Amino acid sequence: MTPADLSRTVLHAVRRAVDEDALRAPVPARVRVERTRPGGSGDYACAVALQLAGPAALPALEVAAILRERVAAEPGVGRVEITGPGFLSFTLDAPDAGDRAVLDAVREQGLAYGHGDALREEILQFHHAREARAAVTAHAVRRLVVAQGARVRVSCEEASDPDWARLGVTVDAHGTPPVPLTGIRPVPAGVTAGELLERLGPDAARWGLLRPAGHDRAALGPALLVQGEANPLFRVRYAHARARALTRGAALLGFTAGHAPYAGPGPDSESHAGTAQSAGHTLHTPGAPHAPYGEDSFPYDGAARPLLDLIADHPGVLLAGARHRAPDRVARQLEAVAHAFFDFHDSCPPLPAGDEKPSAAHRARLALAEAAGTVLAGGLSLLGIRAPEHL
Numbered sequence: 001m002t003p004a005d006l007s008r009t010v011l012h013a014v015r016r017a018v019d020e021d022a023l024r025a026p027v028p029a030r031v032r033v034e035r036t037r038p039g040g041s042g043d044y045a046c047a048v049a050l051q052l053a054g055p056a057a058l059p060a061l062e063v064a065a066i067l068r069e070r071v072a073a074e075p076g077v078g079r080v081e082i083t084g085p086g087f088l089s090f091t092l093d094a095p096d097a098g099d100r101a102v103l104d105a106v107r108e109q110g111l112a113y114g115h116g117d118a119l120r121e122e123i124l125q126f127h128h129a130r131e132a133r134a135a136v137t138a139h140a141v142r143r144l145v146v147a148q149g150a151r152v153r154v155s156c157e158e159a160s161d162p163d164w165a166r167l168g169v170t171v172d173a174h175g176t177p178p179v180p181l182t183g184i185r186p187v188p189a190g191v192t193a194g195e196l197l198e199r200l201g202p203d204a205a206r207w208g209l210l211r212p213a214g215h216d217r218a219a220l221g222p223a224l225l226v227q228g229e230a231n232p233l234f235r236v237r238y239a240h241a242r243a244r245a246l247t248r249g250a251a252l253l254g255f256t257a258g259h260a261p262y263a264g265p266g267p268d269s270e271s272h273a274g275t276a277q278s279a280g281h282t283l284h285t286p287g288a289p290h291a292p293y294g295e296d297s298f299p300y301d302g303a304a305r306p307l308l309d310l311i312a313d314h315p316g317v318l319l320a321g322a323r324h325r326a327p328d329r330v331a332r333q334l335e336a337v338a339h340a341f342f343d344f345h346d347s348c349p350p351l352p353a354g355d356e357k358p359s360a361a362h363r364a365r366l367a368l369a370e371a372a373g374t375v376l377a378g379g380l381s382l383l384g385i386r387a388p389e390h391l
Contacts, residue, residue: 005076006033006044006077006090006092007030007031007032007033009071009074009076009077010031010033010046010048010067010071011028011030011031013067013070013071013074014027014028014048014052014067015027016070017066017067017070022066023052023056023058023063023066024055024056024057025052025055025056026055028048028051028052031046031048032046032047032048033045033046033090034046036089040089041081041083041089041091042079042081042089042090042091043090043091043092044089044090044092045083045087045088045089045090046088046090047086047087047088048067048088049061049063049064049082049086049087049088050086050087053086059086060085060086061082061085061086063086064082064086064087064088065082067088068080068081068082068088071088071090076092077090077091077092078091078092079091099312100259102308102311102312102371103259103311103367103368106311106370106371106374106375107257107367107370107371107374110374110378111374111377111378111381112147112378113314113315113374113375113378114314114315114317114318114375114378115147115148115318116147116148116149116315116318116319117148117149118148118149118319118322119145119148119149119150119322119323120148120149120150122145122149122150122151123150123151123152124145124150124151124153124182125152125153125154125155125177125181125182126138126141126142126152126153126154126155126181126182126183126184126325127154127155127156127157127177127181127182127183127184128154128155128156128157128183128184128185129156129157129185129188130156130157130158130159130160130161131188131189132161132164132167132188132189132191132192132193132196132209133186133187133188133189133209133218134184134185134186134188135156135160135161135164135167135169135171135193136164136167136169136205136206136209136210136384137184137186137209137210137214137327138154138169138184139154139167139168139169139170139384140206140210140327140382140383140384141184141322141325141327142154143382143383143384144318144321144322144325144327144330144382145322145325147322147382148318148319148322150322153172153173154170154171154172154173155171155172155173155174155175155177155181156171157174157175157176158174158175159174160174161192161194163192163193163194163197164193166193166197166202167193167196167197167202167205167206167384168202168206168384182325184214184325185214186209186214186215186218187215187216187217187218189209189218189220191220193205196208196209199220199222200220200224200225201225203233203385203386204224204225204233205220205224206383206384206385207224207232207233207331207383207385208220210327210328210331210383211232211233211328211331211332212328213326213328214325214326214328227391232331232335232338233385234391235335235338235339235342236334236335236337236338236376236380237376237380237387237388237391238338238391239337239338239341239342239372239373239376240338240373240376240377240380240387240388240389241387241388241389241390241391242341242342242345242373243341243369243370243372243373243374243376244373244389245389245390246350246351246366246369246370246373247366247370247373249351250350250351250358250362250366253351253352253358254358255358255362255363255366256363256366257363257364257366257367257370258360258363258364258366258367259364259367302347303340303343303344303346303347303348304344304347304348304368306340306343306344307337307340307341307343307344307368307372308368310333310336310337310340310375311337311368311371311372311375313333314333314337314379317329317330317333318330318379318382327382327383330379330382330383331379331383333379334375334376334379334380337372337375337379338376340372341369341372341373341376344365344368344369344372345369349365350362350365350366350368350369351366
């Protein structure tokens with residue numbers, strides 16, 4: 001929960017109390033919260049109960065109690081206390097430990113994040129026609145199932161097209177198998193590997209062949225070469241390159257990625273300096289956690305959630321792509337990660353701007369951006385497509 005979220009949550013509690021006739025007072029346009037100072041209780045405090053006490057003709061402590069019961073059950077709020085003459089003190093829930101575990105796994109496993117051994121007991125044999133899309137699809141499926149621990153052999157009905165090697169395709173055997181094998185039969189591309197390579201090059205050709213589901217016709221036109229957001233391949237590779245550029249930029253500024261151990265206040269906070277603390281009230285609970293970020297920093301906002309979820313889902317997507325012999329699932333996953341990365345990047349810049357100093361918030365954002373870059377590079381590698389660090 002961000003400070004702005006907390007402000008809206010408290011304001012919603014006031015509205016509910018008024019609607020339920022528990023309070024008879026005008027609803028303020030907004031509720032201001034401030035970060036508690038060192039030694040204070042909880043993470044944030046607000047004086048809204050003191051502000052409403054007069055219009056409601058109730059003691060501030062009673063107004064605070066009315067609001068506390070309506071805020072305490074809200075997601076993201078760990079504890080609500082009443083301090084002093086009627087201040088509300090809020091302790092927020094810590095970020096999900098699962099998010100930290102996911103980012104740790106990406107950092108530790110690198111490009112192998114999402115690989116596993118779910119198919120370790122399987123010995124698979126795939127067979128395909130002498131056709132460019134079938135050959136590239138079989139090769140990508142091979143990479144997906146091997147990444148899940150399977151042993152694989154791929155054969156082709158006839159001798160391989162010599163141009164397949166330029167597309168990264170390898171075949172283990174040729175000819176008609178003595179027993180039926182698992183066929184890889186996407187809708188044919190309608191062009192040879194040589195023609196695709198001449199028009200598109202190996203990376204765009206592979207993406208164009210693998211991105212559609214096998215039962216759909218592959219679009220293999222010049223749009224695959226467009227250097228712009230309308231081209232999904234460019235967007236995926238640009239997101240990866242941007243993530244790598246952030247790491248380089250951070251190094252120049254003297255900092256590296258780090259965790260977001262606890263949610264601190266941020267630029268969305270509607271601070272009201274001088275409520276509880278300036279009134280002389282000390283709000284202290286021994287052992288209460290305090291925000292580690294800077295005075296005006298907050299690691300994430302809502303834009304981070306889709307990206308975190310997609311990164312967490314990535315191993316399942318890779319396994320599903322292997323089980324269903326569907327590299328198109330991986331391509332679509334990479335598109336979604338790239339889209340969420342740019343939303344996050346624009347909403348929560350990982351690098352400081354202007355005279356801003358690098359903070360723990362920037363380190364936390366950089367960790368998420370780097371994880372996204374790693375997922376994109378690993379996914380492209382499984383599809384047999386390069387992930388350049390510069391575009």
